[in-house]
Amino acid sequence: MESDSPDRTPIPAALPCTEKAFVTEPELDRSKRDFLRAAGLLVAGSLLPQLKAQSQQEPLTVGSGHKVIVVLIGGVRRAETFSREGLANLPHLTGPLFGHCLFYPHTRNEGVTAHFNAISSVLTGNWQRVDDWGKLAPTTPTLFEQFRKDLRAGRSDTWMVASNKALTSQIGASSSPHFGPKYGANVVFPKQLMLMAVEEALRDGRTASMADRARVQTELQSALEGSNYEGLGWNVFDASDQLDPRVRGTIESAIAGFVHNDGPTSGDELTFFMTREIMRKFAPSVLTVVFSDVEAAHFGSYAMHLAGIRTVDRLCAQIWQEVEQNPSYRGQTTLLILPEFGRDPDGSSTNGFFNHRANEESTRDTWMLALGAAVDRPQVVERPIRHVDLCPTLAGLLGCKPVEMQGVRLPEFHA
Amino acid sequence: MEMNLPGDLPPQLQQAIGSGLLQRLPVTFQPFVHQQLSEWDFLFPNERRSVQRLLLYVNSLPPTQFNALFAPLLQLEDKMGVRTWQFSTTEQTILNASLLARSPYYQQWRQAVQNVFDASDAYALKTGASVARRRLVLLNIPAYLPVDKATAWTRWQGIGFVQPLDLSAAHASGTLAFLLFGEKAASPSLLQAAQQPDDHSPAQAWIIDAGDNLIRAALQDQAAAHSTSTPTLLGYKRLDTYRQNFSNEMNTMRRDLVDADSVYDRLRKVDVRPWCPPEASAPSIREFLRALYLSGNGAVIFGNSFVEWGASEALRRARPSLLTAQFDLRSKPKPFTGVAVFDNPDKVNPLPSVDDPQGSALDAQMLSLYIWLAALRFTEYQHDTVCICMAESIAEAYIVAPPQFSLQRNPRPLSIDTLRQQLKTWLA
Numbered sequence: 099m100e101s102d103s104p105d106r107t108p109i110p111a112a113l114p115c116t117e118k119a120f121v122t123e124p125e126l127d128r129s130k131r132d133f134l135r136a137a138g139l140l141v142a143g144s145l146l147p148q149l150k151a152q153s154q155q156e157p158l159t160v161g162s163g164h165k166v167i168v169v170l171i172g173g174v175r176r177a178e179t180f181s182r183e184g185l186a187n188l189p190h191l192t193g194p195l196f197g198h199c200l201f202y203p204h205t206r207n208e209g210v211t212a213h214f215n216a217i218s219s220v221l222t223g224n225w226q227r228v229d230d231w232g233k234l235a236p237t238t239p240t241l242f243e244q245f246r247k248d249l250r251a252g253r254s255d256t257w258m259v260a261s262n263k264a265l266t267s268q269i270g271a272s273s274s275p276h277f278g279p280k281y282g283a284n285v286v287f288p289k290q291l292m293l294m295a296v297e298e299a300l301r302d303g304r305t306a307s308m309a310d311r312a313r314v315q316t317e318l319q320s321a322l323e324g325s326n327y328e329g330l331g332w333n334v335f336d337a338s339d340q341l342d343p344r345v346r347g348t349i350e351s352a353i354a355g356f357v358h359n360d361g362p363t364s365g366d367e368l369t370f371f372m373t374r375e376i377m378r379k380f381a382p383s384v385l386t387v388v389f390s391d392v393e394a395a396h397f398g399s400y401a402m403h404l405a406g407i408r409t410v411d412r413l414c415a416q417i418w419q420e421v422e423q424n425p426s427y428r429g430q431t432t433l434l435i436l437p438e439f440g441r442d443p444d445g446s447s448t449n450g451f452f453n454h455r456a457n458e459e460s461t462r463d464t465w466m467l468a469l470g471a472a473v474d475r476p477q478v479v480e481r482p483i484r485h486v487d488l489c490p491t492l493a494g495l496l497g498c499k500p501v502e503m504q505g506v507r508l509p510e511f512h513a
Numbered sequence: 514m515e516m517n518l519p520g521d522l523p524p525q526l527q528q529a530i531g532s533g534l535l536q537r538l539p540v541t542f543q544p545f546v547h548q549q550l551s552e553w554d555f556l557f558p559n560e561r562r563s564v565q566r567l568l569l570y571v572n573s574l575p576p577t578q579f580n581a582l583f584a585p586l587l588q589l590e591d592k593m594g595v596r597t598w599q600f601s602t603t604e605q606t607i608l609n610a611s612l613l614a615r616s617p618y619y620q621q622w623r624q625a626v627q628n629v630f631d632a633s634d635a636y637a638l639k640t641g642a643s644v645a646r647r648r649l650v651l652l653n654i655p656a657y658l659p660v661d662k663a664t665a666w667t668r669w670q671g672i673g674f675v676q677p678l679d680l681s682a683a684h685a686s687g688t689l690a691f692l693l694f695g696e697k698a699a700s701p702s703l704l705q706a707a708q709q710p711d712d713h714s715p716a717q718a719w720i721i722d723a724g725d726n727l728i729r730a731a732l733q734d735q736a737a738a739h740s741t742s743t744p745t746l747l748g749y750k751r752l753d754t755y756r757q758n759f760s761n762e763m764n765t766m767r768r769d770l771v772d773a774d775s776v777y778d779r780l781r782k783v784d785v786r787p788w789c790p791p792e793a794s795a796p797s798i799r800e801f802l803r804a805l806y807l808s809g810n811g812a813v814i815f816g817n818s819f820v821e822w823g824a825s826e827a828l829r830r831a832r833p834s835l836l837t838a839q840f841d842l843r844s845k846p847k848p849f850t851g852v853a854v855f856d857n858p859d860k861v862n863p864l865p866s867v868d869d870p871q872g873s874a875l876d877a878q879m880l881s882l883y884i885w886l887a888a889l890r891f892t893e894y895q896h897d898t899v900c901i902c903m904a905e906s907i908a909e910a911y912i913v914a915p916p917q918f919s920l921q922r923n924p925r926p927l928s929i930d931t932l933r934q935q936l937k938t939w940l941a
Binding site: 396397398400 | 611614615616617620623668809810811814815817818821822825843846847848849860862863864869871872873875876878879880882883886887889890
């Protein structure tokens with residue numbers, strides 16, 4: 099079978115590129131052993147039962163004890179990701195990780211293909227059509243609120259860490275009268291901290307600081323301390339003008355890790371370091387991470403867009419590594435990785451990969467990869483799913499009572 | 514709403530507007546029309562013809578046909594609840610765009626608007642208001658951008674052919690400059706060949722440069738009076754002052770939409786004349802640049818994006834006979850400024866800039882294709898246009914041409930002199 103025919107997504111070598119890779123469940127059942135062997139899961143013992151066993155040993159905290167992490171990676175097209183040419187940009191996601199995953203090659207955004215609405219649609223299970231710039235909250239309850247209200251979870255159990263400048267803290271809770279901010283998530287925008295530090299250094303004539311890593315750390319911490327932290331657009335533990343000391347320590351650790359890691363220094367890198375520190379310090383049950391280096395595409399650099407994809411591919415693998423190494427997460431966590439939408443097709447009147455507002459398959463038809471506890475067997479599900487299907491699925495894993503929404507639970511996930 | 518009409522509107526158009534045409538248009542159609550009319554003095558000849566054609570066409574329709582043409586749009590406006598919106602009918606605003614884009618009917622609305630324009634274009638074709646002529650799109654990826662020979666043209670998907678080039682004759686100013694201005698003084702240049710006898714507007718020929726070599730060569734050529742043609746010249750680096758002032762203003766924008774619109778409003782009115790180099794001082798060009806910078810797409814950030822978006826907008830708005838574009842080198846993002854802060858990284862971080870030839874080459878490869886794809890969206894470029902994209906580092910050109918173009922695939926390297934002659938013959 100041609101793996102790059104228009105309605106087929108090329109499957110990385112970790113999964114067999116045969117009809118079995120695209121199959122439907124009954125066929126997969128018949129060939130499960132071959133499938134798993136090809137996917138590397140029967141090598142050195144079966145990893146899946148091991149993961150399950152570990153999951154059972156972990157103490158349950160709230161609800162089902164299941165933890166969910168949703169990683170949204172901005173707008174990327176199939177052409178640059180799960181296509182024959184694009185696979186090279188995803189060496190981690192299509193490498194060993196892929197053999198363990200549940201992969202939906204057709205995951206559709208059928209709503210507004212702008213950041214705030216796309217992300218809030220994923221989080222609420224309803225297509226949101228609020229202000230694109232985050233002036234208004236989603237109109238129906240987010241997964242954070244459902245989880246916190248239903249299971250009486252604390253605020254520290256729900257976090258969003260986002261690079262994207264188009265978001266505001268309104269993303270953390272809806273305007274629904276029965277839910278709302280008192281059940282909302284902590285929301286932090288690490289890149290905003292970086293921007294503020296740069297702006298302050300520029301304003302105060304200290305730009306030399308940006309050439310020295312130790313001084314960059316000072317600048318970032320100064321930005322954190324010197325300003326009312328709400329200037330960063332964050333919303334953490336409902337603090338009015340001071341960061342909670344627990345959070346401050348977490349952020350400072352993240353900044354130190356980011357500045358001194360001798361690696362890349364993009365906004366997504368800082369978001370990763372913050373995410374990892376939050377996982378280590380608070381171990382939230384519901385964590386959403388939004389990366390956005392790929393959005394360099396808006397400025398027309400294709401090379402930087404591709405670099406953003408490779409960065410997020412690596413950072414997703416590092417988040418999964420943290421899940422596997424962190425006892426609070428190991429064996430009881432499901433990680434979803436998906437783009438918010440694609441990008442516009444080459445030759446479109448909206449300037450192709452620069453933007454994401456065309457009503458085209460290139461913009462709407464994306465993919466999703468799931469790893470972890472709720473994935474009881476790796477498979478590729480060709481059936482198209484929708485972004486709004488994620489919220490009810492995750493709510494089910496967390497043990498929340500069903501709430502009416504446009505999305506439906508995906509049957510391939512098992513708590 | 515009463516509006517002040519420019520004095521030099523054609524009488525037919527003044528008459529149509531005077532008869533209340535604008536008030537009969539659907540609410541969401543009005544901002545575009547009002548804005549075009551209010552900016553009449555800054556429109557290119559093609560745009561003036563297009564607006565005039567559209568308005569005279571709809572004004573000529575009997576009431577039943579007029580109603581039928583706009584009925585789908587009006588129905589959609591009802592469903593969208595446009596009358597309850599805070600929607601400007603006098604200009605296109607960010608708030609307008611945001612309100613439209615988040616409506617569930619947005620895509621249908623776009624199609625309905627497009628249908629009106631399509632009907633107008635079809636009418637123009639039928640009545641012979643649209644004239645066919647031969648055109649040329651000439652693109653250059655300079656030698657210092659290393660293009661991979663094996664993959665250089667794969668994105669063009671076989672729509673043309675690869676032609677080896679002999680670049681030995683091109684001098685220091687580069688192949689494209691030599692192609693455009695290397696002609697012996699006695700014979701007409703490629704630019705002159707592109708000049709249409711019935712249209713001497715500078716908008717007929719555009720030279721857009723991500724650096725400044727090509728523009729300087731063009732200015733030298735003009736100064737030496739080798740050429741009587743006056744193309745539109747846009748050089749990213751020569752526009753530093755304009756761009757940086759604009760960029761500073763734009764970066765003061767807050768997320769608040771009202772504020773964004775007020776900043777845009779201010780940017781639409783600010784006097785940009787002191788910021789313009791001489792070659793960009795004509796009202797239509799300085800306003801073209803203002804609109805280009807306001808519409809984003811990286812035009813204030815990267816020279817190569819400026820070239821692509823500038824060329825795309827020039828094709829859309831001016832429909833030139835000759836469009837030439839040259840890409841350039843950009844720097845790598847600096848540490849801790851990177852993707853977060855693009856605005857003048859040299860000001861933010863004192864570390865020396867580091868060139869990114871590989872990344873720049875990849876950008877240029879994609880963006881050169883985008884310029885050609887932008888041209889292909891318009892009827893004028895679909896049949897009688899030759900596109901040549903040169904990659905100097907591999908001494909190759911990719912040529913997309915209609916069958917009547919005399920140059921065919923030849924395994925022997927083609928000299929720039931020969932290429933120039935072929936192109937002049939084509940345009941003549």
